[in-house]
Amino acid sequence: MNSRQVALITGSNSGIGLATSVYLARRGYTVWATMRNLDKASELRAIVESEKLPIEIAQLDVCDDSSAKNAVAQILQKSGRIDVLVNNAGYGLRGAIEEVSLDEWKQQFETNFFGVIRVTQAVLPQMRAQNSGAIVNISSVLGRMAIPFSGPYVASKFALEGLTETLRYELAPWNIKVILIEPGFIATKFQENAQLAQAAQRDDSPYAVFKKASGRRVQRNIYRAAPPEKVAETIYRAITHPTPKLRYAVGRDAWLVLPLRRFLPAGLFERILKKQLGL
Numbered sequence: 713m714n715s716r717q718v719a720l721i722t723g724s725n726s727g728i729g730l731a732t733s734v735y736l737a738r739r740g741y742t743v744w745a746t747m748r749n750l751d752k753a754s755e756l757r758a759i760v761e762s763e764k765l766p767i768e769i770a771q772l773d774v775c776d777d778s779s780a781k782n783a784v785a786q787i788l789q790k791s792g793r794i795d796v797l798v799n800n801a802g803y804g805l806r807g808a809i810e811e812v813s814l815d816e817w818k819q820q821f822e823t824n825f826f827g828v829i830r831v832t833q834a835v836l837p838q839m840r841a842q843n844s845g846a847i848v849n850i851s852s853v854l855g856r857m858a859i860p861f862s863g864p865y866v867a868s869k870f871a872l873e874g875l876t877e878t879l880r881y882e883l884a885p886w887n888i889k890v891i892l893i894e895p896g897f898i899a900t901k902f903q904e905n906a907q908l909a910q911a912a913q914r915d916d917s918p919y920a921v922f923k924k925a926s927g928r929r930v931q932r933n934i935y936r937a938a939p940p941e942k943v944a945e946t947i948y949r950a951i952t953h954p955t956p957k958l959r960y961a962v963g964r965d966a967w968l969v970l971p972l973r974r975f976l977p978a979g980l981f982e983r984i985l986k987k988q989l990g991l
């Protein structure tokens with residue numbers, strides 16, 4: 713049996729998942745860096761080989777039941793335990809709520825919300841048997857506050873926040889830590905990989921003028937993006953803490969906006985945000 717702590721990370725071929733895989737492996741974890749498409753593993757493989765890191769690469773599509781079960785079975789067979797699960801895989805879907813088709817809504821939730829449930833359910837029997845573990849769910853600042861034209865993403869992260877808060881109570885008897893990470897802008901391929909709803913691509917969209925204006929304002933803040941290693945470092949700090957908090961914000965923008973959201977009267981916060989977004 714492996715004596716190192718074993719971590720399973722989803723969406724590890726890119727951005728936060730890749731940075732977290734490398735960060736935890738450098739600190740002695742055996743990392744199972746999983747991804748839905750193994751052809752995308754080359755960047756990670758190059759780091760693993762050059763640093764001789766304890767990282768295993770495995771296929772896991774969070775939208776596929778048998779893929780999640782097979783990945784967990786493979787890890788247990790080879791490493792014998794799972795101490796940390798980082799539910800990281802996710803993408804953004806843009807468009808006004810009216811313009812996003814139900815199929816597009818469902819796909820967004822299939823990945824960002826049901827994907828987390830699927831992998832968590834596959835891992836929990838082992839963590840309960842161990843009477844220990846840590847589950848880290850990558851939420852977002854947008855899990856605590858809404859912006860327009862990202863409704864499916866915002867809703868999926870709000871749902872993830874409720875799920876995680878519930879899990880934290882349910883898993884306390886087995887000493888399983890449950891943690892939310894709430895990043896602001898992070899410099900990854902997230903914006904590039906975000907999808908735009910079909911109907912929102914039409915020039916005659918009734919929302920076009922508002923979307924353009926607020927999109928420009930949001931883009932303006934991207935230069936403030938924190939590196940994904942900041943998220944990795946926060947995850948490490950949380951999972952190694954004996955009594956981690958429920959929520960960890962990451963990045964200067966998150967540190968600024970989340971307290972404002974919490975302490976300002978709701979009407980004032982809404983007026984400030986509308987002004988910021990040019991609405």
Ligand SMILES: NC(=O)c1ccc[n+]([C@@H]2O[C@H](COP(=O)([O-])OP(=O)(O)OC[C@H]3O[C@@H](n4cnc5c(N)ncnc54)[C@H](OP(=O)(O)O)[C@@H]3O)[C@@H](O)[C@H]2O)c1
Nearest residue numbers: 723726727728748773774801802852895897898900901902
């Ligand atoms: N970047 C930000 O500003 C930011 C801010 C707040 C929260 N987040 C959250 O951080 C997490 C990671 O995003 P990122 O910034 O690192 O973006 P990213 O570079 O686009 O990485 C997203 C990862 O998720 C994977 N993924 C998507 N669907 C999947 C599926 N069905 N099964 C398995 N993997 C899947 C992607 O794989 P493919 O390459 O195959 O698509 C990719 O590896 C997401 O949950 C996101 O919501 C990001």
